[in-house]
Amino acid sequence: MARRALIVDDDAAMCAWLEADLRSRGIEVVSRSSPVEALELLSTEDFDVVLTDLSMRGMDGITLCKRAAESRPDVPVVLLTAFGSIETAVEAIRAGAYDYITKPVEIEALALTLERAIGHHALKEEVRRLRRAVAGSEQFGELIGRSDAMKRVYDLLDRISDSEATVLITGESGTGKEVVARALHARSRRSDGPFVAINCAAVPEALLESELFGHVKGAFTDARASRPGLFAEANGGTLFLDEIGEMPLSVQPKLLRALQERRVRPVGGSAEISFDVRLITATNRDLDTAVEERRFREDLYYRINVIVVALPPVRARGSDVLLLAQRFVEDFATRSGKEVTGVSQAAAEKLLAYSWPGNVREIQNCIERAVALTRYSEITVEDLPEKVREHRTSHVIVAGDDPSELVPLEEVERRYILRVLEAAGGNKTLAARILGLDRKTLHRKLDRWEAHAGDPKPS
Secondary structure (H helix, E strand, O other): OOEEEEEEOOOHHHHHHHHHHHHHOOEEEEEEOOHHHHHHHHHHOOOOEEEEEOOOOOOOHHHHHHHHHHHOOOOOEEEEEOOOOHHHHHHHHHOOOOEEEEOOOOHHHHHHHHHHHHHHHHHHHHHHHHHHHHHOOOEEOOEEOOOHHHHHHHHHHHHHOOOOOOEEEEOOOOOOHHHHHHHHHHOOOOOOOOEEEEEOOOOOHHHHHHHHHEEOOOOOOOOOOOEEOHHHHOOOOEEEEEOHHHOOOOOHHHHHHHHHHOEEOOEOOOOOEEOOOEEEEEEOOOHHHHHHOOOOOHHHHHHHOOEEEEOOOHHHOOOHHHHHHHHHHHHHHHHHOOOOOEEOHHHHHHHHHOOOOOHHHHHHHHHHHHHHHOOOOEEOHHHOOHHHHOOOOOOOOOOOOOHHHOOOHHHHHHHHHHHHHHHOOOOHHHHHHHHOOOHHHHHHHHHHHHHHHOOOOOO
């Protein structure tokens, strides 16, 4: 979209000079010599920034700033002044000016200020749009997002929600895998049946089989009564096995047999019980590598890997972070009874810059903290955790002119591969695909670097 600037100055020569330069920088310019006419135009047309002189006939720039801030608070105003005093600066800011530039004008400094103001306006518009969009945002169940990555997820979920096929949900920790499983159940023909979930990593190996398949009285110590397992509890509905990659090898063949036969035998029992469930599993592990390393049975992997739903990390979802933040602001403000309406522009910039390794769960925790701490109607930068406030984008390769700063090609390769692996959340299969390598080649490189450099190999 074209960027538009409104210039207000009763000096025709100054307007012509500024128009010519700014247009050469790709900014569409409209100029007015009358402040009154400029305000009328601002009320009927959209602009990304207003540049006004301080001293003009009929109305000064400070007054124009105040009136513009009242009628169009979303449009930043930059003030041009020949009087670069502290008093003038304070008066301009109090009047609502975004910034001020002193004369004689240094065109590069002015252009940079206008670019920042235009960026500020764009971000402000994005925050406003996201606030409007939360209630009617494109979503699937409790999933929220309008990025292309999430639209592809919605499309896939919509096509498989009414299916009986087994689903494997993959994604980093905190991306919302159980939310997806619950949404699939809610939209399925089994929605009137139970939704039963278990985290395979949270149950001791000795108890997991009993949890899944049930047990009879006296099957083991403390088995004082018979108990149906989760397969029986989920009969007619959906069974969700979270973190299935952590399932002990001793339980995996029993799960495979249950899925093949559609029957389970309780621990200590002699009779089998049939079940009718749709199985949904999830993992944040690289199951391909787990199969290669014999930590996960290949036959079970292919049994659960019928339809794969790959959830993108937050860092791959663009401005969805602001949409999620706005939803959490509204939720936590309602719970706490605080009148917090959203996120300030400066805080939004910090949220967008941070990489969110904990994904949606980390955003939720961050916003809950911020709502609890804030003293204003909007969350400010000071309300955010230090790691979000102080985050700086890392660069894999830093170019320099000093030969002593440059590194060998092999080191460039090592840094880049480790960066891709980090971005892939430790998923070596995905990292190998991005790098154009097969997994064995990637493993050899990682093993070699660990052996030679003593660096810990990423998991």
